[in-house]
Amino acid sequence: MNEKTKVTRQEESPARTEAALMPPVDVVEDANAIILYADLPGVSKDKLHLHVEAETLTIEGELDLDVPEGMEATHAEVSLGRYRRVFTLSRELDTEKVSAEFRNGVLTLRIPKAEHAQPRRIEVKVA
Amino acid sequence: MYRALFSPDMFAELDRLQREMNQAFEFSPSIRGLSRGGFPAMNVGSTSQSVEIYAFAPGIDPASIEVNLEKGVLTIAGERASDLPGKEAKANVHIDERFAGTFRRVVTLPEDADPDRVSARYRDGVLHITIQRRETAQPRRISIQ
Numbered sequence: 001m002n003e004k005t006k007v008t009r010q011e012e013s014p015a016r017t018e019a020a021l022m023p024p025v026d027v028v029e030d031a032n033a034i035i036l037y038a039d040l041p042g043v044s045k046d047k048l049h050l051h052v053e054a055e056t057l058t059i060e061g062e063l064d065l066d067v068p069e070g071m072e073a074t075h076a077e078v079s080l081g082r083y084r085r086v087f088t089l090s091r092e093l094d095t096e097k098v099s100a101e102f103r104n105g106v107l108t109l110r111i112p113k114a115e116h117a118q119p120r121r122i123e124v125k126v127a
Numbered sequence: 128m129y130r131a132l133f134s135p136d137m138f139a140e141l142d143r144l145q146r147e148m149n150q151a152f153e154f155s156p157s158i159r160g161l162s163r164g165g166f167p168a169m170n171v172g173s174t175s176q177s178v179e180i181y182a183f184a185p186g187i188d189p190a191s192i193e194v195n196l197e198k199g200v201l202t203i204a205g206e207r208a209s210d211l212p213g214k215e216a217k218a219n220v221h222i223d224e225r226f227a228g229t230f231r232r233v234v235t236l237p238e239d240a241d242p243d244r245v246s247a248r249y250r251d252g253v254l255h256i257t258i259q260r261r262e263t264a265q266p267r268r269i270s271i272q
Binding site: 044 | 168169174179210212217218220221223249253
């Protein structure tokens, strides 16, 4: 063991300093689009934030529960107050036309593929 | 070589390890096992007047959730349909993490919970059940004559 080995400390970016829950997702791809379903229970519509920047999709939400005054938690499986998950998109996806629906704590995102990236049948010509 | 490193038993070993870690770090679980990791995830809290239960069950029709209270045991049961396409659909599933299927979770309530005064609301995918405590159990200030 070398005692002079330096311990490198990784600087955390400001967006990642606050701990967050990672929502479970399903991702399905068909010929025209990618559909993402994310479970974000306890998040109200105005506390849900979706960002698409360059090729990064960020899903963030804050929990908003009716908690009576003076409540003491006796058992907590959801112990953080926010959700966060980041995805890298690929270039053939048309981020301008993303549609989102949020119902009963489930987010459904539909990201269509750009026209030029949609599958085409190539005719085989007989010479 | 690869096969030797990742024998199928490795996953069973990881499972066992996780259980042992849970056992070591958690308070001893109740006999009905309000243990972590099931669906729906649950938070339980209490005030001097009530017991508050939050079940995180997104994407379910509230009418299909069954909430039963019997002999001081609260049961939450139901079914969650899968959003994934069937086998005949021309689609690929890249990530499959969300729960689908039937679920049932049980909570043992404190003795002073009043089974006649229960309310349940479903909002933003969270089922919030409030059970009032019996009045005799509530703290009371005794005035001195």
